[in-house]
Amino acid sequence: MDLNPHRKAQQRVDRIRAFREELAELERERALTLTPEQRTRLEAHLEGSLAGLTAQFDVDVTESGKRISWGVRIASLLGSAAFFAALVLFLHRIWGALPTTAHFLILLTIPLLVLAAAEFTFRRKTGLYYTALLALTAGVGFVMELTALGSIFNMAPSAHALLAWGSFAVLVAHAYGLRLLLGAGLLLLCTYTASLFAIVEGAFWANSLERPESFIPAAVMVYAMPSLVYRRDRNDFGFVCRICGATLMFTAVLVLSIDGHTSYLRFPARTIETLYQFVGLVLCGGVVFHGVRLGRSGMVNTGALAFVVFLYVKLHAWWWAWMPKYVFFLLIGLTAVLLLYLFRRLRAGISERALT
Amino acid sequence: MKRAMVLAAAGVILAANAWLLISVSRNRSDAPGGTVELTERELHLPSRSGESTAVFLELDWDTLSISPEHPRAPQWLDAAKLAELGFDCRVAVTRATVRNYYRSMRTALVFLVLEYEGEAWKQASPDRKRKTRLFAVDAGRHPHRLREKYADTARYIITRGLVTLRFLERGIPGEKGPPQPRLQGWIDAVLPDRIFVPLPHSKVLEDLRHRGGSSQDRFFAEGGPRFAVTVSWGRNHEPWMSGVRRIAVD
Numbered sequence: 333m334d335l336n337p338h339r340k341a342q343q344r345v346d347r348i349r350a351f352r353e354e355l356a357e358l359e360r361e362r363a364l365t366l367t368p369e370q371r372t373r374l375e376a377h378l379e380g381s382l383a384g385l386t387a388q389f390d391v392d393v394t395e396s397g398k399r400i401s402w403g404v405r406i407a408s409l410l411g412s413a414a415f416f417a418a419l420v421l422f423l424h425r426i427w428g429a430l431p432t433t434a435h436f437l438i439l440l441t442i443p444l445l446v447l448a449a450a451e452f453t454f455r456r457k458t459g460l461y462y463t464a465l466l467a468l469t470a471g472v473g474f475v476m477e478l479t480a481l482g483s484i485f486n487m488a489p490s491a492h493a494l495l496a497w498g499s500f501a502v503l504v505a506h507a508y509g510l511r512l513l514l515g516a517g518l519l520l521l522c523t524y525t526a527s528l529f530a531i532v533e534g535a536f537w538a539n540s541l542e543r544p545e546s547f548i549p550a551a552v553m554v555y556a557m558p559s560l561v562y563r564r565d566r567n568d569f570g571f572v573c574r575i576c577g578a579t580l581m582f583t584a585v586l587v588l589s590i591d592g593h594t595s596y597l598r599f600p601a602r603t604i605e606t607l608y609q610f611v612g613l614v615l616c617g618g619v620v621f622h623g624v625r626l627g628r629s630g631m632v633n634t635g636a637l638a639f640v641v642f643l644y645v646k647l648h649a650w651w652w653a654w655m656p657k658y659v660f661f662l663l664i665g666l667t668a669v670l671l672l673y674l675f676r677r678l679r680a681g682i683s684e685r686a687l688t
Numbered sequence: 689m690k691r692a693m694v695l696a697a698a699g700v701i702l703a704a705n706a707w708l709l710i711s712v713s714r715n716r717s718d719a720p721g722g723t724v725e726l727t728e729r730e731l732h733l734p735s736r737s738g739e740s741t742a743v744f745l746e747l748d749w750d751t752l753s754i755s756p757e758h759p760r761a762p763q764w765l766d767a768a769k770l771a772e773l774g775f776d777c778r779v780a781v782t783r784a785t786v787r788n789y790y791r792s793m794r795t796a797l798v799f800l801v802l803e804y805e806g807e808a809w810k811q812a813s814p815d816r817k818r819k820t821r822l823f824a825v826d827a828g829r830h831p832h833r834l835r836e837k838y839a840d841t842a843r844y845i846i847t848r849g850l851v852t853l854r855f856l857e858r859g860i861p862g863e864k865g866p867p868q869p870r871l872q873g874w875i876d877a878v879l880p881d882r883i884f885v886p887l888p889h890s891k892v893l894e895d896l897r898h899r900g901g902s903s904q905d906r907f908f909a910e911g912g913p914r915f916a917v918t919v920s921w922g923r924n925h926e927p928w929m930s931g932v933r934r935i936a937v938d
Contacts, residue, residue: 421739424738424739424740424741424742425740425741427741427742428741428742428743428887428890428894429741430887431886431887432886432887440701440705443701444701447694447697447698447701450694451694454690474701474704477701477705478708481705481708482708483744483884484884484886485708485712485926485928486880486882486883486926487711487712487924487926488879488880488924488925489879492707496700496701500697500700500701503693503694503697504693504697507693507694530794533794534774534796534797535794535795535796535797536795536797537797539794542792542794542795543794593791593792594792601788
């Protein structure tokens with residue numbers, strides 16, 4: 333996995349620290365003993381590497397440094413949220429005294445300026461966290477900008493705004509290697525494609541949630557995208573795509589398995605629900621299997637969680653109405669024990685594969 | 689490559705704004721949706737929300753409904769009209785599974801006709817009549833056909849709205865005879881239902897808002913509406929305000 337330079341540098345520093353700890357443990361257990369000359373050369377090399385990484389990427393070399401960094405990040409997150417809130421409230425206060433042209437120019441300038449600030453911090457190598465914070469703020473600013481302009485010009489809400497916001501998020505995510513922004517962008521673009529189904533149908537685009545199937549084509553495309561697009565995945569974007577695609581697909585199938593009336597299919601609702609319950613369980617198995625093959629625990633966990641939800645929904649549909657409630661929860665408990673056993677077997681299998 | 693991505697992202701912001709301005713300009717180039725002078729009855733002024741100084745007017749409309757319990761269910765929005773609006777109403781309302789079938793119908797985006805001081809308002813009950821004189825009287829999928837039918841642009845507004853279909857299993861409350869299941873349309877919303885008041889018009893309304901409260905009851909107490917606003921609905925059937933005047937209250 334080839335991550336972006338800052339993340340990669342921090343991972344190397346963490347590995348060096350773990351290596352030193354393990355080396356000390358091996359020496360205490362007398363499994364390995366370095367000669368003084370070897371030790372001196374090794375320490376010089378490690379110190380040189382750490383100094384180089386610290387100078388170039390501003391990484392944390394100690395555990396306490398890492399903790400302080402987190403404190404700084406949280407403080408800067410709260411600070412930037414407070415600055416943004418102050419700006420929005422100030423604009424609210426003066427909004428009525430400004431002409432429409434000024435409204436337009438102010439709203440247009442805010443996301444562009446914040447994006448320029450994100451670019452500035454990235455070029456100055458101030459730290460990816462600050463670039464990410466500013467990029468996210470630019471995205472929020474863009475959402476607020478179009479919403480406010482739509483309100484000023486009395487426009488009906490438009491689905492095309494989702495396309496603009498989604499494209500912006502995906503482009504900025506690719507520029508700076510930001511996974512959170514990529515996930516947000518993909519979800520916005522999937523919602524946009526779902527809203528197109530509603531528009532073609534003559535329905536209101538914002539009611540696209542009423543037909544969960546309209547999300548499935550986009551979810552499948554997002555899931556399949558890594559094998560087509562990210563051949564050299566430097567930022568682990570493939571993983572984000574797979575998690576977003578799988579989550580969206582599971583959610584759509586879960587809703588359909590509960591309420592068959594929301595389907596495009598013209599079968600009895602009960603048939604549709606049974607069909608999607610089956611599809612859901614197969615999909616969960618598929619994602620778990622794919623995750624095991626790729627060695628991605630995140631995918632395995634997502635698939636397993638969805639499997640548990642599907643199973644409980646199905647058990648509820650089967651048993652809740654006619655069974656005494658204490659027996660129902662007893663059976664749920666027993667099912668959980670069985671699942672624990674299965675997941676432990678699965679984990680043992682993954683560990684075995686990793687060791688060989 | 690990274691710089692190209694950032695420039696493309698900035699381009700997306702600029703393109704979205706350009707599209708928005710073109711859309712607004714197109715909308716305001718003509719007013720096929722109608723130009724009507726409405727009063728405080730139809731456009732009421734909400735009280736200040738928080739510290740915001742922006743002024744908005746909220747559109748208040750009514751319709752001759754099937755019953756007082758369902759004020760947003762017009763009498764004219766029956767099964768035939770719903771079919772005309774694109775709802776598939778072919779399944780008989782007496783079938784066993786019909787409830788779930790009609791429950792799955794989606795909200796439709798349609799064009800609504802709002803009539804100002806017309807027959808619908810005259811026929812309304814006295815308590816509803818005094819609140820607003822703007823009544824939804826028809827709906828359709830094609831605005832130009834509606835305009836042909838309701839040609840008076842100073843009295844009929846054509847705007848966008850959301851309509852849903854509901855299956856009334858026990859008919860309408862208070863209906864004569866045994867309850868009959870039926871399909872009924874509901875007007876969920878008029879889009880948009882808020883109109884921004886730009887400068888210099890906002891200055892005229894600002895001091896009215898400072899007097900506190902937003903309810904229409906206040907102007908009833910004061911003897912009538914305190915202002916009238918000229919609003920046009922453009923090519924995209926989106927409104928904009930072109931004038932405001934104060935009305936002297938007796």
